[in-house]
Amino acid sequence: MRNIILRDSDGKAVATGKLPRNWSEVPLSTFLAYEATKSEQRTTPAVLALLTGIDEELLRSDVSLCVPLWQALDWFRSTLPEEKKLDEFEHDGVTYRHVGGSGSSNLRRINAGQFEALSDFIAEHAQDPIQSAPALIAVLYAPAGAAQTPELVEQLAERFRSLAFSVAYPIIADFLRTGAAVAFSIRTYSDLLPKATALLQTLDETSRSSGVSSSYFRKSQNWLLRTWIRSVRRTL
Incomplete structure (x- = not known):
């Protein structure tokens, strides 16, 4: 996990969280919670809060904070883990x-x-x-x-x-x-x-x-x- 600090337009730190860098840092429970949401809700602040631990209400109050997070999580929405046989x-x-x-x-x-x-x-x-x-x-x-x-x-x-x-x-x-x-x-x-x-x-x-x-x-x-x-x- 990568520690992150979100700042407002004035450069003031407003929140901290953790950003998963790959699938090995995403627990199964987190993915299941994401998968259970409706497709039209998968880009909402609620999902970002789930993935990063950042307060959902804060993200809703300033959606501009969501943009860099989704950019950093592009791999989450566009890839899947490698398939391999696990004995x-x-x-x-x-x-x-x-x-x-x-x-x-x-x-x-x-x-x-x-x-x-x-x-x-x-x-x-x-x-x-x-x-x-x-x-x-x-x-x-x-x-x-x-x-x-x-x-x-x-x-x-x-x-x-x-x-x-x-x-x-x-x-x-x-x-x-x-x-x-x-x-x-x-x-x-x-x-x-x-x-x-x-x-x-x-x-x-x-x-x-x-x-x-x-x-x-x-x-x-x-x-x-x-x-x-x-x-x-x-x-x-």
């Missing part, structure tokens, strides 16, 4: 790795619990993946060596709001371009699994009334889960 990244001193490991097809190698986490994300956030980006990244990445749990995903979603947009953007872009189709396929299988389990439960109840051992149901349920995971991976 891992660092944030606040912690290394986060993709839950599927390294490589261009890492969503195809996630385990059953990670299938469920991604499926839940799709069910809850499919209509607005951009504003849900912190939750998406929390589902796709975890601290190196840590087991992914619902509690951890919730914590990371909040933590990733301060993630640099230069890191967040390629993750979002890669998911929307290549991962979304895989994720929706996962969701389709996840929707079918409870129905299959319910069918096995019915069969188990029938078998009990016929004197068949209940261990048959447990074996069948385990077989179904293993078959489900293999089928998803084979289909994807």
Whole structure:
């Protein structure tokens, strides 16, 4: 961030703020707040206040102060961060790795619990993946060596709001371009699994009334889960 001082026509300092110089200095939360504004409002003092920390009312009272700020922020409105595949990244001193490991097809190698986490994300956030980006990244990445749990995903979603947009953007872009189709396929299988389990439960109840051992149901349920995971991976 570059420290800035705004001066009036007489050269008197009227405000101080911080000006981001590139996407690595723009938190994901700031970009999401900008993206949530209507297009016709994206050149208003409110947006400049969001980006620089300068008082909005001051900028409204003297719009001439906005001109040099927008000139300095031209890159913000005309460029996007570089797109690149991120198998891992660092944030606040912690290394986060993709839950599927390294490589261009890492969503195809996630385990059953990670299938469920991604499926839940799709069910809850499919209509607005951009504003849900912190939750998406929390589902796709975890601290190196840590087991992914619902509690951890919730914590990371909040933590990733301060993630640099230069890191967040390629993750979002890669998911929307290549991962979304895989994720929706996962969701389709996840929707079918409870129905299959319910069918096995019915069969188990029938078998009990016929004197068949209940261990048959447990074996069948385990077989179904293993078959489900293999089928998803084979289909994807």
